Structures are given as C-alpha cells and as structure tokens.
Amino acid sequence: MRTRVTRARARQLARLRGTPWRTNAEVPAAAGSIERLCALTPAAERLLAATAEHRGWSPRTQHRLRRVARTLADLADDDRCPRAPAAEADVAQALHLRALPEAE
Amino acid sequence: MLTRSYSASVLGVEGFVVTVEADVGLGLPGLTLVGRASGALMEARERVRSALGHCGHKLHPRKQVVNLAPADERKDSPGIDLAVACALLASHEVVPAERLQGLMLWGELSLDGSLRPAAGTLVIADCARRMGFTSLAVAEASADEAAVLGGLAVLPVRDLPQLVAHLRGDREIGAHAANDPPPRPPRELHDLEDVRGLVLARRAIEVMAAGGHNVLLHGPPGVGKTMLARRAIGLYPPLDDEAALEVTKIFGVAGLRAVDGLVREVPLRAPHHTVSVAGLLGGGPFLRPGEVSLAHRGVLFLDELPEFSRGCLEALREPLEEGVVRIVRARGSVGFPARFQLLAAMNPCPCGFLGHPDRTCVDNPAAVLRYQQRVSGPLLDRIDVAVSVTPARPESCARPTHRSRARRCGPA
Numbered sequence: 001m002r003t004r005v006t007r008a009r010a011r012q013l014a015r016l017r018g019t020p021w022r023t024n025a026e027v028p029a030a031a032g033s034i035e036r037l038c039a040l041t042p043a044a045e046r047l048l049a050a051t052a053e054h055r056g057w058s059p060r061t062q063h064r065l066r067r068v069a070r071t072l073a074d075l076a077d078d079d080r081c082p083r084a085p086a087a088e089a090d091v092a093q094a095l096h097l098r099a100l101p102e103a104e
Numbered sequence: 105m106l107t108r109s110y111s112a113s114v115l116g117v118e119g120f121v122v123t124v125e126a127d128v129g130l131g132l133p134g135l136t137l138v139g140r141a142s143g144a145l146m147e148a149r150e151r152v153r154s155a156l157g158h159c160g161h162k163l164h165p166r167k168q169v170v171n172l173a174p175a176d177e178r179k180d181s182p183g184i185d186l187a188v189a190c191a192l193l194a195s196h197e198v199v200p201a202e203r204l205q206g207l208m209l210w211g212e213l214s215l216d217g218s219l220r221p222a223a224g225t226l227v228i229a230d231c232a233r234r235m236g237f238t239s240l241a242v243a244e245a246s247a248d249e250a251a252v253l254g255g256l257a258v259l260p261v262r263d264l265p266q267l268v269a270h271l272r273g274d275r276e277i278g279a280h281a282a283n284d285p286p287p288r289p290p291r292e293l294h295d296l297e298d299v300r301g302l303v304l305a306r307r308a309i310e311v312m313a314a315g316g317h318n319v320l321l322h323g324p325p326g327v328g329k330t331m332l333a334r335r336a337i338g339l340y341p342p343l344d345d346e347a348a349l350e351v352t353k354i355f356g357v358a359g360l361r362a363v364d365g366l367v368r369e370v371p372l373r374a375p376h377h378t379v380s381v382a383g384l385l386g387g388g389p390f391l392r393p394g395e396v397s398l399a400h401r402g403v404l405f406l407d408e409l410p411e412f413s414r415g416c417l418e419a420l421r422e423p424l425e426e427g428v429v430r431i432v433r434a435r436g437s438v439g440f441p442a443r444f445q446l447l448a449a450m451n452p453c454p455c456g457f458l459g460h461p462d463r464t465c466v467d468n469p470a471a472v473l474r475y476q477q478r479v480s481g482p483l484l485d486r487i488d489v490a491v492s493v494t495p496a497r498p499e500s501c502a503r504p505t506h507r508s509r510a511r512r513c514g515p516a
C-alpha cells in the first residue's frame with residue numbers, strides 16, 4: 001500500500017512539474033488549472049456532470065470529485081502515463097468515496 | 105560612545121533583525137530601554153544590569169540609553185538580553201565595538217551572568233543566515249539547533265565573561281561543529297495491510313496520503329477510526345528539505361521539543377474536542393502557533409468532530425482554504441503556516457449506533473439532524489472523501505491470514 005502511495009506521489013510530481021503544487025488536492029480551480037491538470041476522459045466528464053446535476057452539486061464539490069478521481073488514477077496498478085486523463089471508473093470510485101453521513 | 109549590536113526577534117515563525125544601540129551620556133545615572141519593548145524586555149534591563157554587575161564589569165555611574173530598532177515592532181523574546189549587554193559593554197569600551205559586526209547575539213541572561221537558551225533558535229539562525237551575518241552566539245544548549253542549517257559560525261556561550269574574553273581576543277570560543285543528530289529510532293510504521301474489514305476506510309486513507317485530500321470517517325464508536333488515523337501517517341513519505349525546515353521552525357517556536365536536526369516525520373496532531381479556539385489556531389500573549397500550524401505539512405486529526413465548539417469549527421475554514429492562519433493582534437496580524445490535511449471522524453448520531461447492523465439508535469430524528477448539522481455546510485464543503493466505517497462483518501474476514509484473525513472474526 002505504501003508502494004502505491006509513493007508511486008502516486010511520483011506521478012503527481014511528474015504531472016505538476018513547473019507548477020507550485022505538489023499534490024492533486026492543491027490544484028486550484030482558477031484559470032482552468034484543474035481541467036488541465038486533473039483531466040478526465042469524455043465518458044468520465046459525462047458521468048461527473050450527470051451526477052452533479054442529479055445531486056445538485058456546486059462547482060466546488062465537482063472540483064473536489066475531479067481531484068479525488070485524479071488521485072485514484074494515480075494510485076492505479078497499471079503503467080498508464082501520468083498525463084493520461086482519469087477514466088470513468090476513477091470518477092465512479094470517487095463518487096463511491098463521497099458518502100457523507102445522512103439521517104436515515 | 106554610540107555602539108551597535110545585533111539580535112533578532114521572532115514574529116510568527118519568521119525572525120527579524122533587531123539592532124541594539126547603546127550610548128553613554130550626561131544625565132542622571134541609570135539604564136533606560138527605548139523602543140517598543142514588551143514586559144519581558146523591561147525585565148531584561150534588570151537581568152542585564154545584574155549580570156554585568158555579577159561578572160565584575162563595573163559600568164560608570166552615568167546615564168545609559170539603549171535603543172531597540174525597529175521601534176514599531178514588539179520584541180518579545182528575552183533572547184535579546186545578550187545583545188543589550190554586549191552593546192553596553194562596547195559603549196563602555198570593555199569590548200571592541202567592531203567585534204560586534206556580523207555577529208548575531210541570541211540568549212537570555214541569568215542574574216549571575218550565565219546564558220540560558222531562548223525559544224526559536226532555528227528561526228533566529230535562519231534569519232541570521234539570510235541577512236548575511238557570519239556568526240551567531242547562543243547558549244551552549246542551543247548550539248545544536250543553531251547549527252542545523254549550516255552557513256554560520258555558531259559560538260556556544262556558557263556565560264557573559266566567556267563571551268567578553270572572546271570579544272576582547274583573550275580567549276576565542278571555537279565554532280560549534282554541526283552535530284550529526286543521533287539516529288532516531290525509526291518510527292514504528294504501521295502500514296494498513298493489517299486492517300481488515302475496513303475496505304472503504306483503507307481506500308480513503310490511501311487516497312488521503314497519496315493526493316493530499318481531506319477525509320471524513322463516520323461510523324459507530326469502537327470500529328477503529330482513531331487507529332486508522334494513526335496508521336495513515338505511516339503511509340506518508342518523509343518531509344522534503346523545504347517542508348522539513350518549515351515544520352522544524354514551527355516546532356522550535358512552539359518550544360515543543362529540543363531541535364537537534366530537521367524534523368522529517370510528517371506531523372500528526374490530534375487535539376481533544378475541548379480545545380480552545382486559541383489552542384487550535386494559535387495566539388496568546390506570546391503568540392504561539394496552534395494545532396493547525398503544528399500540523400503544517402501533516403495531518404490534523406479531529407475525532408468526534410461535532411463535539412468541537414462552533415468557534416473552532418468556523419475557525420478551521422480559513423486555514424483549510426488558504427493554508428495559513430492569521431492571528432489578529434493589537435497592531436496588524438501575524439500569519440502562521442497551516443497547510444494541513446484534515447482527517448475528521450464522527451459518529452453518525454449522538455448515541456453512535458445509527459445504521460449499525462446489530463444495534464439500535466435511540467436518538468430521535470431531530471436530535472440526529474441537529475448533531476449532523478453542527479458540521480454541515482462550509483466545513484463539509486471542504487471534505488474531499490467521506491466514507492462510512494462499519495463494524496467488520498464476518499464476510500469481510502473471509503480470507504484470514506492466520507488463526508488469531510480467524511478466531512476474532514467468529515460469531516461474537
């Protein structure tokens with residue numbers, strides 16, 4: 001598990017080279033940085049947009065999801081390029097990892 | 105004769121140079137300190153006078169004025185004592201004034217003339233180095249901390265007579281050789297592989313360590329939320345040089361531990377929910393960093409999140425958004441770095457058992473809603489990952505790796 005974390009950090013550093021940020025969580029929403037540095041495949045974009053509309057999410061919440069999806073892609077056990085966009089499965093898992101407490 | 109010596113003062117986690125000017129003139133005998141000196145520095149006058157007298161440096165009974173610059177900034181630390189004493193000694197021509205150039209002086213004088221360490225030595229050393237000083241005189245006990253950064257000759261000083269002998273050229277003090285810090289016992293690094301039955305929670309912690317995200321764990325008591333937080337730290341890589349310097353300076357200013365090398369371990373702070381806003385954010389009469397700054401470059405773990413005061417929860421918003429916390433003082437404000445990751449844990453309801461597979465929640469829905477709303481809105485808005493931590497069920501233990509685990513997963 002620590003190996004995966006270390007590799008994910010290295011992938012982020014490679015992608016964020018030349019920016020002041022070191023982790024996905026630090027990438028700001030301003031000036032299109034987040035769309036560029038936390039890019040999604042078209043299918044992943046569609047899933048995020050549809051969920052956000054369904055749940056009435058603010059842009060801020062969507063950005064948080066996008067960053068988490070990016071981190072999940074960085075953690076993946078494959079040798080995809082650090083600049084390849086995050087996939088639909090990464091967004092799906094990010095959505096799964098956003099279960100706020102609810103009064104049942 | 106007007107003479108100058110140099111010291112520094114700590115503001116937040118940065119140092120600034122303080123110039124001490126001493127003059128001996130006509131007028132009623134006495135020692136006056138000019139320049140915005142705090143109460144601590146008014147005591148300095150007494151300490152310096154006593155130390156000088158005790159060491160046999162009889163100053164002429166004349167009017168002596170010591171001016172501290174910059175005048176508009178509050179200078180809190182008793183570490184300025186040594187510079188005040190040296191400026192006076194130079195103005196009385198006990199030590200040559202030119203020997204005080206390029207030398208930063210940092211330490212608190214005891215009444216008997218011995219030198220005591222003052223908090224924040226690493227910040228002072230960093231300031232001295234950046235401002236082009238070539239040497240730094242500190243109490244012996246501070247020498248290791250002062251030498252951490254290198255780039256400065258560090259003079260370990262036992263007492264005032266020893267420094268006077270050095271400045272007069274009678275007996276030089278040798279520069280302190282930077283110590284290789286004693287190898288720390290490697291922190292017991294728990295990985296998360298042995299946490300079974302918490303698949304989602306493990307994933308959340310992994311994402312947190314990999315991408316720097318804020319995480320909320322919610323679930324009934326006793327499912328290992330606290331244990332997860334402690335294990336999470338084991339997943340982080342060591343701090344790089346820049347982060348290590350920032351963290352070590354904060355720890356040093358807080359007086360948390362003896363600094364004998366840069367802190368490389370990622371900090372984990374876990375304040376209790378009864379913490380005050382000042383304790384969490386920093387401040388107080390001596391402007392100490394709070395928990396959010398002590399967790400800089402690390403993890404701030406807030407267990408029982410809804411139990412924290414509303415003031416504390418509100419106050420977290422600025423550091424979470426800006427990575428810095430601004431402490432407002434009478435004059436202006438001081439920023440402390442506070443770029444931490446939030447790891448929060450909470451029960452789903454006041455009794456803790458809402459949604460529990462085997463137990464029944466005894467709270468009424470209105471109470472549950474009130475409880476959850478305490479952390480709602482702006483704070484939850486800054487959470488990236490939220491997972492429910494549920495008690496381990498037998499099926500999640502389907503592949504026990506050894507016998508003891510198998511037993512624990514049996515019917516309870």
Ligand SMILES: [Zn+2]
Pocket residue numbers: 453454455456457458464465466467
């Ligand atoms: Zn309950």
